[in-house]
Amino acid sequence: MRAWWCLALVLAALAASGRALDAQVVHGVVLYAEDDTPVAFAVVRLLAADGRVVATEFTTGEGRFQVTVPDAGTYALHVEHTSAYSMVDGPLELGTDFNTFVTFHLRARPIELEGFEVTASPNEWRLQSAGFYERERDGLGYFLDPTDLARRPLVRSSDVFRGVPGVQMVQSSTAGVPSFPLMSFALRGQFWTEGNGSGSPPCFPRVYVDGQLVELGGRSSPPAQSFDHLVPAQDLVGVEVYRSPAEMPAQFGGLTECGVILLWTRAAR
Numbered sequence: 001m002r003a004w005w006c007l008a009l010v011l012a013a014l015a016a017s018g019r020a021l022d023a024q025v026v027h028g029v030v031l032y033a034e035d036d037t038p039v040a041f042a043v044v045r046l047l048a049a050d051g052r053v054v055a056t057e058f059t060t061g062e063g064r065f066q067v068t069v070p071d072a073g074t075y076a077l078h079v080e081h082t083s084a085y086s087m088v089d090g091p092l093e094l095g096t097d098f099n100t101f102v103t104f105h106l107r108a109r110p111i112e113l114e115g116f117e118v119t120a121s122p123n124e125w126r127l128q129s130a131g132f133y134e135r136e137r138d139g140l141g142y143f144l145d146p147t148d149l150a151r152r153p154l155v156r157s158s159d160v161f162r163g164v165p166g167v168q169m170v171q172s173s174t175a176g177v178p179s180f181p182l183m184s185f186a187l188r189g190q191f192w193t194e195g196n197g198s199g200s201p202p203c204f205p206r207v208y209v210d211g212q213l214v215e216l217g218g219r220s221s222p223p224a225q226s227f228d229h230l231v232p233a234q235d236l237v238g239v240e241v242y243r244s245p246a247e248m249p250a251q252f253g254g255l256t257e258c259g260v261i262l263l264w265t266r267a268a269r
Contacts (some may be wrong), residue, residue: 024069024094028102030059030079038063039106042081049074049091069094079104083111123237127264130211132238140247142166144239154233157263167244170202179226180204183243183259205259208252217258231263238264 005173026046030039044065046055054075062230069075083104094100123146129135136143142164144152154160158179161167166184182202206217210230215223240262242248252260 013091024072024099026067026069026077026092026094026102028065028067028077028104030063030081030104030106032084033105033107036105039081039084042079042084042106046108047076047078047090077102077104079106081106082109085110092106111206123266126266127238130238130264132240132264135240135249140242140249142241142243146237149236149239154236156228157231157233157236158227159233160236160239161241164241167241180223181230181261203258205238205261206252206254206256207261207263209263210265211262217256217260219258235265235267236263237266238262240264 006104021170028044030044031037032039038059038061040059040061040063042059042063042065044057044059044067045053046067046069048054053132054070055067057065057067067077072095073093074091075094076092078086078088080086087104089102089104092100127145132143132145135141136145142230143162152160152162158169158181161169161181167181168184170182178219180202184203202222203219204215204217204221204223205224206213207215207227207230214230215221217223231266241261242253242260242262244259245253245257248256248260
């Protein structure tokens with residue numbers, strides 16, 4: 001009797017082993033449709049004809065998966081991932097005597113973001129595109145951004161230079177030139193005197209408005225008009241002051257030795 005039971009167990013094990021060897025395996029890969037990159041950790045479900053989930057697997061980091069089919073029949077494969085639209089392939093007539101390879105191309109799902117508020121103003125975007133903040137990060141020159149200008153009560157454009165180290169204003173009655181800012185370094189060693197305008201002429205800075213040269217500057221090119229007439233104070237959104245050749249950006253300094261002033265307005269000219 002004991003020998004008969006042992007024989008029965010061996011036969012049952014062989015039968016089970018035969019069925020396992022005959023079971024079909026569905027191999028596959030899940031890719032994004034846009035660029036064929038693999039979709040990792042996508043859920044792959046094998047569905048029976050009545051919609052029951054027969055097996056569930058996850059894709060690997062390379063987007064690959066394999067699902068064992070328990071019995072021959074009609075099935076479908078359902079694939080989903082949070083980053084893409086789900087997809088179903090079927091009906092599939094699957095047996096137990098051969099394997100199948102399936103490729104899924106999932107369309108990426110747009111990422112939905114909660115509402116947020118953009119705090120950057122159009123003026124800040126203008127300065128960003130003009131390279132204002134990049135030059136400010138370089139640490140050269142003196143900068144006034146929209147926030148700085150809002151803190152200063154400006155009646156005239158020249159009011160921005162109040163308290164700016166290394167800059168002083170020349171009044172219209174001095175040296176026969178309009179009211180204009182001068183860099184202190186450019187006055188060193190000069191015999192020109194503010195009281196009577198005698199001696200060497202002042203060294204006037206070069207001035208750009210929205211990237212356009214409006215005053216050449218230097219000793220031989222005195223300004224044709226007062227600085228306050230170049231730009232209305234209320235239009236200013238950014239000011240850059242370069243007080244010595246060591247500070248001047250190459251694209252704006254050129255050969256000038258008298259300093260450079262960059263003015264940025266609400267609307268480019």
